[in-house]
Amino acid sequence: xxxxxxxxVALNYFYILSFSIIFIYRSSNVVKVGTxxxxxxxxxxxxxxxxxxxxxxxVAMLFGAKRTREKVVALDGVxxxxxxxxxxxxxxPNGAGKTTIVKILTTVLIPDSGEAKVLGYDVIKESLEVRKxxxxxxxxxxxxxxxxxxxxxxxxxxxxxxxxxNPKERVKEVLKLVELEEEHWDKWYQRLSQGMKQxxxxxxxxxxxxxxxxxxxxxxxLDIMFVAKFREMVRNKFGDEDRTIFLSTHDLRLxxxxxxxxxxxxxxxxxxxxxxxxxxxxxxxSIRNSYVLEVDSKSTDRLNDLVLKLKxxxxxxxxxxxxxxxxxxxxxxxxxxxxxxxxxxxxxILVHSFHKKEIDIEEVIMRILRGGKNAx
Amino acid sequence: MQAKRLLGFLYIDxxxxxxxxxxxxxxxxxxxxxxxxxxxxxxxxxxxxxxLMVKYGSFLSFLIVGMAYNYIIYxxxxxxxxxxxxxxxxxxxxxxxxxxxxxxGSVLFRYLIGIFQFLTYFAxxxxxxxxxxxxxxxxxTAIILGVAVMWGLGMISAGIxxxxxxxxxxxxxxxxxxxxxxxxxFPYQLLPEPLQYVSLILPxxxxxxxxxxxxxxxxSLTLMMDQLIPLVLSAIITISIGYFIYMKSIEYAKERGTxxxx
Ligand SMILES: Nc1ncnc2c1ncn2[C@@H]1O[C@H](COP(=O)(O)OP(=O)(O)O)[C@@H](O)[C@H]1O
Ligand SMILES: [Mg+2]
Numbered sequence: 078x079x080x081x082x083x084x085x086v087a088l089n090y091f092y093i094l095s096f097s098i099i100f101i102y103r104s105s106n107v108v109k110v111g112t113x114x115x116x117x118x119x120x121x122x123x124x125x126x127x128x129x130x131x132x133x134x135x136v137a138m139l140f141g142a143k144r145t146r147e148k149v150v151a152l153d154g155v156x157x158x159x160x161x162x163x164x165x166x167x168x169x170p171n172g173a174g175k176t177t178i179v180k181i182l183t184t185v186l187i188p189d190s191g192e193a194k195v196l197g198y199d200v201i202k203e204s205l206e207v208r209k210x211x212x213x214x215x216x217x218x219x220x221x222x223x224x225x226x227x228x229x230x231x232x233x234x235x236x237x238x239x240x241x242x243n244p245k246e247r248v249k250e251v252l253k254l255v256e257l258e259e260e261h262w263d264k265w266y267q268r269l270s271q272g273m274k275q276x277x278x279x280x281x282x283x284x285x286x287x288x289x290x291x292x293x294x295x296x297x298x299l300d301i302m303f304v305a306k307f308r309e310m311v312r313n314k315f316g317d318e319d320r321t322i323f324l325s326t327h328d329l330r331l332x333x334x335x336x337x338x339x340x341x342x343x344x345x346x347x348x349x350x351x352x353x354x355x356x357x358x359x360x361x362x363s364i365r366n367s368y369v370l371e372v373d374s375k376s377t378d379r380l381n382d383l384v385l386k387l388k389x390x391x392x393x394x395x396x397x398x399x400x401x402x403x404x405x406x407x408x409x410x411x412x413x414x415x416x417x418x419x420x421x422x423x424x425x426i427l428v429h430s431f432h433k434k435e436i437d438i439e440e441v442i443m444r445i446l447r448g449g450k451n452a453x
Numbered sequence: 454m455q456a457k458r459l460l461g462f463l464y465i466d467x468x469x470x471x472x473x474x475x476x477x478x479x480x481x482x483x484x485x486x487x488x489x490x491x492x493x494x495x496x497x498x499x500x501x502x503x504x505l506m507v508k509y510g511s512f513l514s515f516l517i518v519g520m521a522y523n524y525i526i527y528x529x530x531x532x533x534x535x536x537x538x539x540x541x542x543x544x545x546x547x548x549x550x551x552x553x554x555x556x557x558g559s560v561l562f563r564y565l566i567g568i569f570q571f572l573t574y575f576a577x578x579x580x581x582x583x584x585x586x587x588x589x590x591x592x593x594t595a596i597i598l599g600v601a602v603m604w605g606l607g608m609i610s611a612g613i614x615x616x617x618x619x620x621x622x623x624x625x626x627x628x629x630x631x632x633x634x635x636x637x638x639f640p641y642q643l644l645p646e647p648l649q650y651v652s653l654i655l656p657x658x659x660x661x662x663x664x665x666x667x668x669x670x671x672x673s674l675t676l677m678m679d680q681l682i683p684l685v686l687s688a689i690i691t692i693s694i695g696y697f698i699y700m701k702s703i704e705y706a707k708e709r710g711t712x713x714x715x
Contacts, residue, residue: 127709127710128709132617132618132619177710180710183547184546184547185543185546185547185707185712186707186708186710186712187704187707187708205549205551208547208548208549209549213547215543217713220540220541220543220544220713221540221541221543221544221545221547223465223468223469225469225472225473226465226468226469226472230464230465230468231465233461233464233465234461234462234464234465235461235548236461237457237458237460237461237462237464238458238461238462238548238550239548239549240455240457240458265472
């Protein structure tokens with residue numbers, strides 16, 4: 078018999094259960110603000126210029142001498158957001174400002190203006206909180222290692238400094254992770270090859286199992302075998318889906334196939350932020366594809382004659398390189414391209430091959446860097 | 454303050470120290486030979502300079518206290534600079550630690566060595582019959598005040614160096630002159646009268662005077678106000694100025710991007 082009392086108990090259970098669910102839900106919201114956050118890096122209008130005024134001139138200015146300050150603009154209003162768990166690349170030529178961004182985000186350089194947050198913490202006001210959660214492979218990765226300490230001892234120091242629970246075990250773990258062979262663990266740092274040093278620096282970056290890893294020109298000195306492996310490691314975020322990777326490099330091939338999105342930076346300004354696959358779309362359709370006609374070496378003279386006649390067709394641009402003709406047709410029309418082929422054959426040219434050339438990503442980047450504003 | 458972190462600093466400094474085997478051997482030899490040299494010198498001078506014995510017991514005891522503590526004074530003066538050496542600074546700043554932990558960690562090992570040397574000198578001197586008459590409280594006070602004042606000066610000097618990227622004159626002034634003027638080797642009262650004024654502006658003079666009073670004649674603090682007051686005042690002044698300049702200099706380096714520059 079289900080009397081009142083039983084119902085009453087059941088009802089109470091229901092209340093208790095629903096209250097607990099609400100409570101757990103709420104408290105999980107309160108406690109885990111960090112995990113609910115979507116972006117792990119937020120940068121807003123960051124500006125930085127380096128003051129290169131020499132000490133002598135500064136002193137002179139203190140005493141009233143009129144001299145202007147020499148400034149180098151490194152970042153000129155940079156903004157972007159990196160999502161949690163994203164592999165984000167910053168690509169640009171030397172001196173573009175990549176290292177400056179990395180230094181600011183890792184709290185060792187103070188910007189002139191603008192705001193930067195890592196995992197919700199301000200890099201200036203809450204720098205200690207930021208440092209607790211990041212791992213860094215800096216551009217000059219040799220810094221901070223003792224030359225006459227072994228690879229193992231060097232890392233063990235950092236394990237202590239980061240207050241890791243099982244320092245020795247953790248050091249072994251990361252050394253294996255970066256594939257530094259065990260025979261090198263007890264070698265003095267100064268006797269390691271450059272590639273091994275770089276691996277050790279990578280191990281140091283991963284040591285505290287950080288939520289965000291900053292890699293500044295990470296493949297410097299690594300052999301191609303390990304670079305392939307390294308790309309793989311970056312792609313799966315060193316074994317943690319939730320880890321965010323911030324990678325700065327001038328090497329396009331590293332970005333391709335590892336990064337979810339890339340920011341292209343030039344002279345302190347971000348020119349474009351796009352997934353790698355979409356970068357090509359930034360170049361106008363008409364110039365994206367060219368055709369290539371390769372002829373036998375016997376026909377090079379005739380090829381030069383042919384070029385003179387191309388004016389009759391809708392050719393936008395062409396270039397002759399010995400026995401190779403490359404040309405762009407208006408709107409990439411295949412019909413017009415075939416006209417060229419026909420003309421070549423009619424003129425008695427021996428054709429080796431005729432194909433459409435996809436513009437490669439390298440050229441896209443070059444065009445974006447050259448073009449400046451129109452791609453964004 | 455995290456003990457584990459300090460342990461990490463001690464660990465690498467100790468390992469690096471062990472890695473230089475020859476240097477290590479010769480350092481040990483130097484310490485022992487040095488201790489004996491001072492002991493012989495002290496004994497010899499004691500025999501001929503009866504006048505000195507009146508105030509200090511023996512010249513040997515006088516000399517040993519000066520030599521032993523001089524290393525600790527020097528370490529304290531150099532410590533703030535060692536902590537921000539450009540090779541390591543960026544990585545020291547990247548560790549999730551407070552700046553003071555980093556500074557203390559960087560110099561801890563040096564002090565252990567200093568204490569070792571200090572004790573060796575005393576052991577050898579005792580072997581040669583030096584007599585000490587120690588007041589523990591004044592001794593400790595003198596040591597701590599000495600370290601404090603020199604740290605203050607060291608921070609000022611390191612700060613200047615970070616900002617100018619040049620060799621600073623402050624350290625030079627206080628190390629170079631101390632041998633002659635502050636009474637490490639002989640009582641400064643032996644100097645010609647006008648030169649004694651130089652002694653009176655060097656903090657080392659007061660530190661050593663106080664330490665000798667505490668270790669050779671068991672003077673209590675109340676009897677050493679002439680040293681105590683100037684030392685407390687200069688500790689307060691140099692540490693506040695030093696701390697300010699030191700912190701500013703690191704901030705300045707972070708702003709100019711010169712953290713890793715020599
Ligand atoms: N400490 C510094 N003092 C003066 N100029 C600097 C300093 N650090 C970098 N720069 C200049 O700032 C610009 C950006 O440098 P950086 O961020 O290192 O570029 P990237 O890493 O993209 O090669 C460059 O022109 C560089 O010469
Ligand atoms: Mg760079």
